[in-house]
Amino acid sequence: MKILLIEDDAIEIMKFQRTISSLGLNHEIVEARNGEEALRILKFKEKLPDIILLDLNMPRINGLEFLKILKNDKTLRVIPTIILSTSRNDTDILKCYEIGVSGYILKPLKYEDYVLRLEKVLIYWSINELYK
Amino acid sequence: MLEKNIEKSTVELSKSIEELRTVNSNLEKLLVEKEIQLQGVYEDISDAYMVMDLYGNVLKMNTAAIELFGYNIENEEFNFRELIRVDDFDHALNYYMEVVEKGFCKNYKTRINTKSGAVKWIHINGSIIFNNKNKPIAAQGIIRDITETNLNMELIEEQKTQLGIIVNNSNLGILLIQSGQIIKTNDTIQNFLGYTEGELNGLTPTDISFKEDFYRYQDQLKEMEIGTLDNFVVEKRYRKKDGSMFWARTNVNAVRNLLGELKYKVILVEDIVLQREKTLMLDLINDVAKSILGKMDIEEIAWEISRSISEFLGADDCVIYIVNKETKDLEQIAAYRNNLEGKKQMINKLGIPLGSGIVGTVAKTGRAEIIGDVTKDKRYIVDIVQMNSEISVPIISNGNVIGVINSEHLEKNFYNKEHLRTLENIARLVTMKLKNAIDLRERERAEQLSKKLLVELEKSNKELKDYAHIVSHDLKSPLRSILALTSWIKQDYADVIDKNGIDNFKHIEDKIEKMDNLIDGILNYSSIGDKYISKTKVDLNVIIDKIRKIIYIPSHIEVVIKKNLPVLFGDPTRLQQLFQNIMTNAVNYIDKPNGLVEVDFIEKENYIEFSVSDNGIGISKEYHKKIFEIFQSLNDGESTGIGLSIVKKIVDLYQGKVWVESEVNEGTTFFFTLKKNDN
16 A cells, blocks of 8 residues: 655654554555645655545644645545544544544554554555555 | 140151152052053063062953963952962062062963963063162063973973983993994993993994994995985994904984984994894704704714804814713714814814813813813813813713713803803703713623623633643653653663663653543543533433443442432533542542442432442541642542542533542542433
């Protein structure tokens, strides 16, 4: 799978990378440090990612704003987007589903728990039929 | 001797008698002579002629005298003195003595009663008749009946007096002009102009007029001069001695001699200021009443008032002030000003503090004022242009000054009592209207303010919530990073880290875990009042079962539900938070080998009282209130100190109460009430 990870925190990126490699998975990871960068990548790359993992709290264009732009774009809106967030806030969760996300994963406190969760997410999306 | 004496006396006597006889005969002779003389002269004259002796006995009278007195001496004797009226007797006697002394009299006037009883005024020219020894022996006189003439004179005199009274008491000022000079004036015009009679005599009409008005009547004056006009009326101003002016209707009349030449001009001056003003003031009040009819907006009303006053009074400006209750300032809400560019609305935004300046004083005291010369009044504040006179009238509602009508003029002493009365009437007239408008404005302002506050409150509430979430995210992220990093170090350096190192990593992990719990607690606490409270049927038995699975209950502790719990109508998440926090608390503080937690309730009329009791360590009395405050934890173990404050907040949300009963080492019971549902 080609995965676009939109995350501003360097350690979070390292966590994700380390998870992928420790699980021995073979996914193509594209990183974007914020919403703007992600949009640039999405506009100019010929091949679109299969899924997008999106952190909600980011500087400049925050996660929700990026989500809105994404879901208003005819081409990009089909890409399944899964939220990675520390926020358990009901309003946030509701808004994300209203705009149209394919999942909302809480970042657990412990790294070990994180690995377990991410493994499940990646396995799930790996077995999904995706629009190419 | 005696005989001689007698003889001598007799001779003297006979001599005397002889003398007397001679005198008598002379007198008779004289009389006869005179009679003959007079007969010819007086008999036929139309005036009455009469001769009488020195005692007033009439000796002779002509036909005219007979007609005048009604007596005829040929038929009866009569005495002239008896004809004189008693009132005039003394006067007549004095006169008579004078006549006797001087021998003649002229122009004596007296009243007599005729035989028929009529009273007649007579005029006498008389003289004394002397004998040849120059002794008065009789009086004669020509008597003229002047009754009618005298009556006419009297009438004229009376009319003159009456005329004088009329002239001097007239409301009309009267001036008599001869050859362009004032020669006579009455009291009224003297009062009008402030001059004395003496000062006015010798002045010309020009001296008391204004050149600017001359065009109004110059043509008529010319016509009067050439004789083609005898009367005209003009409205013109008069200049008083003190330099001020007044308006008057002037009636000019020509008095001509028989040749038609202009002899006098009589000028009647009618002060029409009062009348003019009365009409004007009435019109003004009407105008204000009409123009504010149906208006609700305070500025619109004030504008109409200031416009009307300014126009009708010819004032240079009129400003309406409103008392601002909060700032204690006077605020201009309408200002009609008359300046070079014409009339326009110009508001000076600067507020005047109550008690400051003339307007401020009037607003404070509630007493109207007229200032004839503001340059001599220290309180005067120049608004936009320096003025010279001012009138300031308070608008009073229920004893409180709610505003002030203020008008100024470039001329000194412009405003009079009539203006004051009118402005006071207007103030009364507009009070209700203005009060309502002020109330309306205040209500609108208050509504706007509360609307604004509400918006701000909502905004700040939302910001606060957002803030809590953002902060908690920002706090949570680093914790996750730290745990990831420690985990990696443990993995990557497992070979070189000894047991002590592993233990220290464990401490780090525990502390971070506690911190994460704390953050979640704050987040929960702050989100209790969040969004709407959902209302669904909540079976508390189900909730308790859920909680049993979530919280860790050691095997030595038994949780007992005393009886089947009720079904409430409420928000399931919050109700779960409520019970979960209290039950966690109960379980956590049990130090006995056989722990017991009991959940029970009592149904009251309007609410349900729940109780959760334990046989734990207990809480000493001084903390019974404090434990519900946020971050108050009685020991620093697992507790974050947020749990019970969440309980309190949720109970408050359901308009209930929460309290605690406890014995140290015996156990604790938490009580809380929840309002029964509406349905």
